[in-house]
Amino acid sequence: MAEQVKRELIPNEEFVKHSDIFNKKEVIKVTDNIYAAIGFALGNSIMGFxxxxxxxxxxxxxxxxxNEVASFFTTSYGAKVRRSSRQFGVMVPASRKINAGLGLDVHIHHIPGETSDQIGVWIPSWKAFLSGDDVYKAFPNIYTIRGAPARDPVDWYTSVQKMLDLDPDYLVPSHHRPLIGKNDIxxxxxPYRDGIQFVHDQALRFINKGLTPDEIAKRVKLPEKLEKHPYLREFYGTVPWSWRPSRPFPxxxxEKASRVIALAGGVNNVISEAIKAWNKDDIQWALELASYxxxxxxxxxxxKKLKVDALNLLGSRQINSIAANYFITCALETEGIVNLEDESTRKNEWQIIQKLPLKQLFQIFSTMFTPEVGVCETTEGVVQFIFSDTNSFMVLRIRNGVxxxxxxxKAKNADVTVKTTEAKLKEAFITRLDGKGDYTKVLDIDGGIVKFKNYMNCFEEDFQLLLP
Known part of the structure; x- marks a missing residue:
């Protein structure tokens, strides 16, 4: 048996330096009557003497x-306690731990993010916003490995957008040092807001493409500009979380298929083992090996034959109609008999587009953005849409890969302005899905067709508003 090489445990240097931020206990005066306590841990917000x-x-x-408190201490409580203990290092030896107005006009804002009950405090006369747990100097924990409910990323980045819209002079997070000055804030x-939206949009984009969770975790990478931002370093949350110790970065x-095949000694050995599994009525294992x-x-x-046979057999054995339908349809897809991307499914998309409200149609843009294509990751631009029939407006803003x-x-300095009607825009989408012609005839584009095409080329091909 091969001898295991010993490796020294060396703490991540960047993580150690990050922890130094909290080592000094101090109370910082942000502005008159607003103070931030740093270095006292969670006791800042939950203890008073x-x-x-x-x-x-x-x-x-x-x-x-x-409800938030009750849900933690009731359903799956045991699992959450164990996983919380791991997350917060309760059992980690100390030697190895690195981090652990009367008369004032105050506005309370619901800002769901870290939890759905999160509230922020806006003090208009001071232009100060107390942001609770929604802003960290670290990538946020959209999903926690301790088992707390997953945080809704749309809610979270929408809450950060609310803070931006208030345009504060002072921002006081509960878990970090205050920020002073509009520009610094x-x-x-x-980037904090855009980083959260990026993870949501790209994950949904790849889900719609049929990728598995492990594949999505590998594919979703923050753009370099965001990944290197000091408030998006992955000290707290990470993009590819899983609670199992063997799977946080799967x-x-x-990659797994390639290694399994290599471990088995080649494709022929894997197929041979799959046939043996089939013969022993271990159909699920036969299916997995054939899939690799x-x-x-x-x-x-x-x-392919073995996978089709396994899917059909598993389908025939199901007592649940949904499971049976799923297995059998997958078998038909594997054989090439069924194509879920054919013309008939496209007709359903056309009908949906015709009936969708304009806002929901535009929301699809977010999950169709392709940052990995060309220079799209660093592309920035603003497209103003003006609809003459409804006297309404939409803005498409591209930045930070979202x-x-x-x-x-209404954009003050749009790079491109598109004038049309809602009906004509929907016609343009349907024409694009149909793969027919150039429909610049239904879109009045001010600012240059080439520039508009460059923006549209950063979206999935089916959703581009102009043919390349």
Whole structure:
């Protein structure tokens, strides 16, 4: 047996330096009557010490707070306690731990993000916003490995957008040092907001393409500009989380298939083992092995036959009609008898587009953006759409690898302006899906067709508003 090489445990240097931010305990005066306590951990927000006889202060929370607390301490409580203990390093030895107004006009904002009950405090006269747990100097924990409910990324980046819209002079997060100055705040909030939207949009884009969770985790990479931003370093959350210790950063399905085949000694050995599994009525294992071969060689006839047979057999054995339909349809797809991307399915898309409200149609842009194509990751631009029949406006803003939609927005300095009607725009989408002709005739484009095409080339081909 091969001898295992010993490797020294060396803490990540960048992570150690990041922890230094919190090592110094201090109370920072942000502006008059606003203070931030740094280095006192969670006790800052949940503990208070009062002299005997002093009236207890009121504690304000969002109405969802009781449900958030109850859900943690009831359903799957045991699993959450174990996984929380791992996440927060409860059992990690100390030697190895690296980090662990009366009369004032105050506006309370619901800003779901880290939790759905999150609230922020806006003090208009001071232009100060207290952002709770929604902004960290680290990539946010959209999914926690401890088992808390997954955070809704759309809610989260929408909450950050609310902060941007308020245009504060002071931003006071609960878990980090305050930020002072409009420009400094915007330089943090814009990439932070866009980073969350990027992960959501690209994950959904690849889900719609049929990729597996492991494949998506490999494919979704923050654009370099965001990945290197100090407020998006992955000290807290990461893009490819999984709670299992062996799977926080899983291999993609093609990588895994390649290694399984190599471990077995080649494709023929894998097929041989798959046939043995089939003969022993271990149909699921036969299906998985055949699938590994087809990932590496999609035209392998032996593997394809075995996969089709396994899918059909598993389908026939199901008591659940949904499962049966799923297995059998997959078998038909593998044989090439059924194509879920053919003309008949496209007709359904046309009908949907015709009936979709304009806002929902534009929202599809977000999950069709292709940052990996050409220079799209670094492309920036603003397209203003004006609809003469409804006197409405839409803005498509491209930056940081995301497409941002602003309903009824009016861009001051749009790079391209498209004038049309809602009906003509929908016709343009349908024409594009149909693969017929150039329909610049129905779009009045100001700012240059070439520039508009360059923007459209950053979207999935089926969703581009102009033919290349």
């Amino acid at each position: 009062l002299e005997k006889g002093v009236a207890l202060p009121e504690v304000w929370s969002h109405h969802k707070l009781p 915007r330089n943090v909030l814009i 291999l993609s399905t093609p 071969v087809l990932i590496q060689d999609k035209n392998n006839k032996d593997a 497409a941002i939609i602003e309903e009824n927005g």
